[in-house]
Amino acid sequence: MDQGRIRHMAVFTLKSPQDSAxxxxxxxxxxxxxxxxxxVQHFEVLTQVSSKCEFDFGFSMEFENQEAYDTYNAHPDHQAFVEKRWKKEVERFQEIDFKAY
Incomplete structure (x- = not known):
């Protein structure tokens, strides 16, 4: 990953069963x-395979820099998804944000 880029990951478990509609x-x-x-760049939907982790799924994405990440967080589509879906359907979660070392 290039210097300055940010990889944002949200790992989570939903309230609904894993294989449900x-x-x-x-x-x-x-x-x-x-x-x-x-x-948003390089968006992925991930499913957990390790028994060592308590979360079932993940969203992973990258941003060119801090400004792009801040733009994403403030974007109305992101904020609406969090309010209308995330807060209602996610049981628990952890956010992880990395830059190249």
Missing amino acids: ETKQFLADGKQILSSIPV
């Missing part, structure tokens, strides 16, 4: 809504 819709909607924000 509600879960599939949440993951699809998250990908569609969040990846369409212009500053």
Whole structure:
């Protein structure tokens, strides 16, 4: 990863069962809504494979720099997704943000 870039990851467990239609819709909607924000790069929807982690899924994305990351956080589509979907459908989560060392 280039200097200055930020990799943002949100790992989470949903309130709905892992293989339910509600879960599939949440993951699809998250990908569609969040990846369409212009500053988002390399968006991925991930599923957990390790028994050492308590979370089931992850969203991973990269930003060119801090300004792009701040733009994403303030973007109305991101804020609406958090308010209308994330806060209602996510059981627990952890956010992780990395820069190259």
